[in-house]
Amino acid sequence: MSPAGVMGAVFNLNHPAHTVDWHFIHLSVANVVVIGLMLVVFLLAILVPFPGAARRRAARRDGDAS
Amino acid sequence: MSGVGPPPATAPSKSWTVKVREKGVDALPPDRLLPDGQPTYVASWIYVFGVASIAALIVIIGSGSILALKGPAWWHYTGVGHFFNSIHMWSVELFFFAMVVHLWGKYWMAAWRGGRGRVWVTGAVTFLIAIPAALTGYVSQQNFDAQWIATQAKDAMNSVGVGAFFNLTNFGQMYSYHVLLLPVAVVLLVAAHVLLVRRNGVVPPFELEQKLPVAARAAPETDGPPRSSTGATS
Numbered sequence: 001m002s003p004a005g006v007m008g009a010v011f012n013l014n015h016p017a018h019t020v021d022w023h024f025i026h027l028s029v030a031n032v033v034v035i036g037l038m039l040v041v042f043l044l045a046i047l048v049p050f051p052g053a054a055r056r057r058a059a060r061r062d063g064d065a066s
Numbered sequence: 067m068s069g070v071g072p073p074p075a076t077a078p079s080k081s082w083t084v085k086v087r088e089k090g091v092d093a094l095p096p097d098r099l100l101p102d103g104q105p106t107y108v109a110s111w112i113y114v115f116g117v118a119s120i121a122a123l124i125v126i127i128g129s130g131s132i133l134a135l136k137g138p139a140w141w142h143y144t145g146v147g148h149f150f151n152s153i154h155m156w157s158v159e160l161f162f163f164a165m166v167v168h169l170w171g172k173y174w175m176a177a178w179r180g181g182r183g184r185v186w187v188t189g190a191v192t193f194l195i196a197i198p199a200a201l202t203g204y205v206s207q208q209n210f211d212a213q214w215i216a217t218q219a220k221d222a223m224n225s226v227g228v229g230a231f232f233n234l235t236n237f238g239q240m241y242s243y244h245v246l247l248l249p250v251a252v253v254l255l256v257a258a259h260v261l262l263v264r265r266n267g268v269v270p271p272f273e274l275e276q277k278l279p280v281a282a283r284a285a286p287e288t289d290g291p292p293r294s295s296t297g298a299t300s
Contacts, residue, residue, distance in 0.1 A: 034163070042167050045111035053109035060106045 099264050108268050112175075115168035116263075122161035123256060127249065129154040134245050138208040158200055165193055177269040185266055188259040195251050198232075202244035205234055216240070 018029040027035075129150050133141050141147040169189070178186035205216040220234040233239055 034159075038163060038166055038170075041163075042112075042170050045115070045167065045171065048111055050109045050111055053106075056109050057106050 094261060094265055098267075099261075101264070105268060105270065107271055112171040113268065115164045115171060118164035119161055119168055120256065120260070122157050122164055123252070125157040126154065126161055127253070129157060130245065130249070142209065154203075158203065162196070162200070165196070169193060172269070175269060175271065179269055180266065182262075182266045182269055185259060185262040185269075188255050188262060192252060192255040192259060195248060195255060199244065199248035199252055201234075202240045202248060206237070206241045206244045208237075 020027045020029060020032050132150050133147075133154055136147060136150075141151040172186070172189065201215075201219065205212045205219070216234040220229060223229045223232055223234060232243075
């Protein structure tokens with residue numbers, strides 16, 4: 001099977017979009033996935049420490065103390 | 067005979083160029099326009115998404131320029147054309163993804179504090195202008211997908227009374243909006259947004275703002291060479 005055929009088997013788009021319906025809310029599953037990913041990335045951006053942040057803060061404190 | 071020498075020692079010129087220069091330097095001193103460093107609290111992932119949006123915008127403009135040069139037959143019927151078409155579409159996805167996370171982050175830290183109202187407004191308006199920029203892109207694809215989106219979206223435009231000025235089924239008008247008017251608006255707004263951030267400084271966290279002297283809240287000290295004794299440590 002060609003690479004495009006393999007991808008087509010995994011991501012079969014040859015059908016109407018699946019949707020999430022709740023009262024007046026009507027969203028495609030694809031959009032729900034993207035919104036969920038944005039929420040996850042937002043939380044990770046707050047919670048995951050930035051590389052070198054502690055070192056920079058310590059260096060700044062040392063600089064202020066001296 | 068005589069070469070280019072120093073200007074004559076006369077009264078300072080007040081030509082429009084001098085006035086513009088003086089106002090420009092007053093509004094954006096060089097050390098704020100291109101600072102040595104950023105405050106220590108900027109070392110957080112939540113501050114990354116603004117520049118991620120700009121990076122995606124650069125890819126959007128670059129790939130879009132190539133698509134505009136080559137035309138619909140190229141982006142529909144060649145492998146390289148498909149590739150650049152996909153680059154353009156996915157960079158738009160990343161642009162909105164990063165911009166929404168940036169917007170959430172700035173909303174929850176009330177980034178309009180400390181005289182930063184114009185920073186917030188330029189960012190919010192950029193988001194609003196980027197939406198029709200993307201919509202006009204979808205209807206400029208020159209395929210059945212574009213026709214479907216155009217005929218569906220025209221009803222929304224007509225229902226709010228702008229259909230006569232913004233006609234989704236008018237390809238020439240939509241393409242002009244997409245490749246010129248709206249991108250120029252987005253780029254100018256982003257440039258103003260970045261310059262205002264440079265002028266006002268990145269908004270400090272709530273906890274830090276309460277510790278800072280009032281004068282330092284608008285543009286706190288960076289972790290580059292110190293300019294004053296008001297160090298911003300978080």
